[in-house]
Amino acid sequence: GAVVSQHPSRVICKSGTSVKIECRSLDFQATTMFWYRQFPKQSLMLMATSNEGSKATYEQGVEKDKFLINHASLTLSTLTVTSAHPEDSSFYICSAEDPGQGGDEQYFGPGTRLTVT
Amino acid sequence: GQNIDQPTEMTATEGAIVQINCTYQTSGFNGLFWYQQHAGEAPTFLSYNVLDGLEEKGRFSSFLSRSKGYSYLLLKELQMKDSASYLCAVRDGDYKLSFGAGTTVTVRA
Numbered sequence: 746g747a748v749v750s751q752h753p754s755r756v757i758c759k760s761g762t763s764v765k766i767e768c769r770s771l772d773f774q775a776t777t778m779f780w781y782r783q784f785p786k787q788s789l790m791l792m793a794t795s796n797e798g799s800k801a802t803y804e805q806g807v808e809k810d811k812f813l814i815n816h817a818s819l820t821l822s823t824l825t826v827t828s829a830h831p832e833d834s835s836f837y838i839c840s841a842e843d844p845g846q847g848g849d850e851q852y853f854g855p856g857t858r859l860t861v862t
Numbered sequence: 863g864q865n866i867d868q869p870t871e872m873t874a875t876e877g878a879i880v881q882i883n884c885t886y887q888t889s890g891f892n893g894l895f896w897y898q899q900h901a902g903e904a905p906t907f908l909s910y911n912v913l914d915g916l917e918e919k920g921r922f923s924s925f926l927s928r929s930k931g932y933s934y935l936l937l938k939e940l941q942m943k944d945s946a947s948y949l950c951a952v953r954d955g956d957y958k959l960s961f962g963a964g965t966t967v968t969v970r971a
Contacts, residue, residue, distance in 0.1 A: 779958075779959070787963065788962060788963045791958055794958070836902075838905075850895075850910060851895075853897075853904040853905050855904050856902075
């Protein structure tokens, strides 16, 4: 099946700094990628839809100036958490659909655990 | 918004069968997915239903009734490694996935 990678897997940063998370589709091209956030013992919440070559679409309540998304190529999307605060500590997961497989299934990356101190 | 409900926890014995129910109310419908998620890991795909009926894949089966807004995931011949959270997710009319809160299944020896 299709493989999606994320980097880093874990990151600890100080309050006020910015953190960049990369999401890559390794063996397929993804025009659309998705970014989710999951707090402990809660389900995944869609943050934004990342579209290659155009602006991301953010879900209601997600600050686009705080969570910067760049989808510069068909295999890479990045999420930058700017001026991170402890309440941004969460598990961030990206996913992508493989058009070559019919696009029905979203393939998830392994996730990035962000801890802001 | 979307509303997806599933039980919080279920416990079963190794070798038994467990059925996880999911009810949903969404704006449009383009398929229902079941994912397995172990603690601290990303979800892995289990099944996909877009038409009414039962889809069987090995020890796992999933059922969908669109008219009732209802699905279930059936896990047979439970193994200890099946202890995980099971997420019901619905793809809405905008092709976005909305997830339920997940059902934590604990398999006991």
